[in-house]
Amino acid sequence: MNKITFLGAGSSTFAKNVLGDCMMTECLRDWEYALFDIDPQRLEESYKMLSIINRNCNEGKAKIVKYRDRVEALRDAKYVVNAIQVGGYDPCTITDFEVPKKYGLRQTIGDTHGIGGIFRGLRTIPVMQGFAEDMEKVCPNALFINYTNPMSILTLAWNRYSTVNAIGLCHSHQECIPELFRMLELPQDGLNYRIAGINHQAWLLYIERNGEDYYPTIKKKAFEGPLNDPYPAEVRKKWKPLTGEYSVNNHDNMVRFELMKQFGYYVTESSEHSSEYYPYFIKKAHPELIDQYNIPLDEYPRRCRISLEDWAGLAEQIIHNEELTHTHSHEYASGIIEGLETGKPFSFGGNVMNNGLIDNLPRDCCVEVTCLANEGGIQPCHIGALPHQLAALNMRHIGVHQLTVDAALTGKKEYIYQAAMLDPHTSAELTIDEIRSLVDDMIEAHGDWLPKYH
DSSP, X not given: OOEEEEETTTOHHHHHHHHHHHHTSGGGTTSXXXXXOSOHHHHXXXXXHHHHHHHHXXXXXXXXXXXXXXXXXXXXXXXXXXXXXXXXXXXXXXXXHHHHHHTTOOOSOOSSSHHHHHHHHHHHHHHHHHHHHHHHHHOTTOEEEEOOSSHHHHHHHHHHHOOSEEXXXXXXXXXXXXXXXXXXXXXXXXXXXXXXXXXXXXXXXXXXXXXXXXXXXXXXXXXXXXXXXXXXXXXXXXXXXXXXXXXXXXXXXXXXXXXXXXXXXXXXXXXXHHTTTSSSSOOTXXXXXXXXTTOOTTHHHHHHHHHHHHHHHHHHHHTSOTTOOOOOOSOSHHHHHHHHHHOOOXXXXXXXXXXXXXXXXXXXXXXXXXXXXXXXEEEEOOOBOOOHHHHHHHHHHHHHHHHHHHHHHHOOHHHHHHHHHHOHHHHHHSOHHHHHHHHHHHHHHHGXXXXXXX
16 A cells, blocks of 8 residues: 555654655655654644645645554555654653753753663653554554654664664764855865764765865864854854853864864764763863853753744644645655655665674664665665774764663663663763662653663
8 A cells, every 4th residue: 555654743844844745756646644643632733734735735636644543554554754752851851851960960962872862762662662563463564764763772673673674864964964064165066975873973984076085175174264154143042052152163063073183084963962972072070161162951951942832833834824835855755765666766874784784883783874775675885894983982872772772672770770881971970879870760750651670
């Protein structure tokens, strides 16, 4: 059956981008778009929005269906898009930030690596196991397209408990070069490059322009400035450091440029994310680093609050707007599906099991590499070996991911302690006893959002 199911369809803006793109892709115009969400109001809002787009942009060719029964939403689907957030902002995101804060452990985003990523993974894996069980019964040949964080942890877990094919998608891979070149005011024509590593810690391994190595030019501009701020002034007010001041040498990419200076390569994920992935930037003993590197502590909770406060106004624009239209976004999903359905080649950055794609990372970890979708399926590219320093930085998180999945699949609390003790940021700030106590407090604070561990 020609059917795309969207789990977490109450995420209206994201559903608009992914499914709006699909409806505007010729081979997908008359498919069924099955919407599922546990929040009936948000489900209804997305249903209304997508129905309007279907009418205004697709001549009503698609079949938009809302489901309250997850199994029926999944039945006979060819593609399943996952965009859930288990526990939401309140209570779970608040818990992820406020409990570690009592120990002096500060975070910026907390959704992928670190103590926040560990617990976000632990509460999400059981829900996704339910998805896998349903899919194995009613759409075993479907492709599961995961957008939910923590990407590496969830994609790794899926491949360990499910026989359903899966691909993980993240924006950092595709946004890396355009954002960097806008900031440095460099031309984007004639580029050839390769990116690989793990999610949120993939590396720009090489970049050429018109056949010549372009890294020296990038580094000269990055280290010497001046820089072009890619964010409008009104947006930057939301990214202010403790001083509230900005200059050409105090910008949002300072952590990434420092990493490039020290390790030789540019990392895909933003500085506010990256600042909490390493033991160098957020330190109780050196609070001056927060201003020095322009690190927005508690950034993700702030974004959540703004999103909730702004939702009423946004809903008027995209939910209750009978004239709503859609312009094709930069999301990968529609291109992947079109490639698989028609054979039209589509290249993208995907999260898959390593299985020898990156020679010096474990075979049983999740990596982010260039993939090709066409009539033959999805083919990840073999990368070879990463530079040793980059592989070492990746390995510091891979062990955390593997132990988090071990904990989720076995129910053993000891694996959670070990995952937290291996996390670079957590272990740099807290003692072993503090880490074990923090894990206990996080489990208690999450309550029924987590299964019982032994």
